Amino acid sequence: xxxxGPVLDVVxxxxxxxxxxxxxAAAVGxxxxxxxxxxxxxxxxxxxxxxxxxxxxTALLLRTSADVWMLLLVGAFQLITAPVTAHLVxxxxxxxxxxxxxxxxxxxxxxxxxxxxx
Amino acid sequence: xxTAAVLLTVALGVLGLSLLLVTVRFLRGPSALDRLVSLDxxxxxxxxxxxxxxxxxxxxxxxxxxxAISLVGFLGSSTVARVVGRRGSAGGDGNxxxxx
Numbered sequence: 001x002x003x004x005g006p007v008l009d010v011v012x013x014x015x016x017x018x019x020x021x022x023x024x025a026a027a028v029g030x031x032x033x034x035x036x037x038x039x040x041x042x043x044x045x046x047x048x049x050x051x052x053x054x055x056x057x058t059a060l061l062l063r064t065s066a067d068v069w070m071l072l073l074v075g076a077f078q079l080i081t082a083p084v085t086a087h088l089v090x091x092x093x094x095x096x097x098x099x100x101x102x103x104x105x106x107x108x109x110x111x112x113x114x115x116x117x118x
Numbered sequence: 119x120x121t122a123a124v125l126l127t128v129a130l131g132v133l134g135l136s137l138l139l140v141t142v143r144f145l146r147g148p149s150a151l152d153r154l155v156s157l158d159x160x161x162x163x164x165x166x167x168x169x170x171x172x173x174x175x176x177x178x179x180x181x182x183x184x185x186a187i188s189l190v191g192f193l194g195s196s197t198v199a200r201v202v203g204r205r206g207s208a209g210g211d212g213n214x215x216x217x218x
Contacts, residue, residue, distance in 0.1 A: 005183045006120075009120065009121075009122040010121050010122050010125070013121070013123075013125035013126050013129070013173070014125060015120035016125070016126055016129045016169070016170050016173055017125050017126075017127070017128060017129045017132070017183065020128075020129040020130075020132040020133045020166060020170065021132060021168055022174050022212070023132070023133055023136045023162070023166055024133075024135060024136040024139075025165050026128065026130050026140075026142045026159060027135075027136035027137075027138075027139035027143075027159070028139060029137075030139065030140055030143045030155070030156055030159060031142060031143050035153045036149065036155065037151055039143070039152060039155050039156075042154050043140075043155045043156065043158060043159040044158075045162065046136075046162045046166065047159070047162040048157060048161065050166060051162055051165060051166060054165075054166045054170065055132055055169065056128065057173060058170070058172055058173040061122065061176070062172070062178055063174040064178065067172075067178040067181050068176075070181045070182065070184075071169070071181060071184075072189050073185060074165070074169075074184050074185055077185075077188050077189070077192075078162075078165075078188055078210070081188075081192040082158075082173065084192070084198065085158060085192065085195045085196055085197065088196060088199040088200070088203075089151055089154060089155060090140070091197055092151060092199060092202060092203045093151050095120075095203075096149075096151070096192070096203075099173040108169075
């Protein structure tokens with residue numbers, strides 16, 4: 001186990017760097033993409049994949065039981081809640097005209113969702 | 119400095135740069151939903167940065183802070199989403215579609 005320590009440190013640090021690069025890619029996408037839905041598509045990557053990578057990396061670096069479980073709790077909670085927020089934002093964006101129809105390949109909700117509240 | 123420390127410092131730098139870019143979108147964002155999306159991204163980047171800091175210093179006192187931020191961040195963004203939906207001023211044209 002003690003011989004494995006430095007290797008785990010480097011693997012964990014590499015995972016954290018990968019998560020940070022995902023966050024950077026999302027930030028660039030958030031700046032450059034044209035409408036709310038595509039920006040959300042870019043922004044939800046670091047919220048799930050990047051954060052889980054950072055959680056795993058930090059857990060590999062810390063290697064103490066209480067901290068590892070708390071970090072896994074953070075990852076699991078983020079995996080549960082990020083889709084809820086994304087769903088709310090996507091629905092609101094579609095209803096309030098934050099979507100550019102010329103950018104959609106096909107619109108399954110056309111003529112169904114648009115007129116008014118459900 | 120060990121290899122892991124160098125890598126983690128690089129990760130903190132990258133996270134700082136992305137926080138800057140996301141904040142630009144937050145300040146510029148034409149609609150409230152853009153700001154909401156970028157606020158979510160800001161929360162995620164801050165959580166990543168805190169965890170990278172924990173990993174760099176091996177000081178686990180900050181881990182409960184990350185848990186609290188993840189809870190409060192979800193509550194905040196879902197509440198703001200409901201308020202934006204009720205106000206109906208989320209989009210560019212503001213045609214008054216209301217959520218329930």
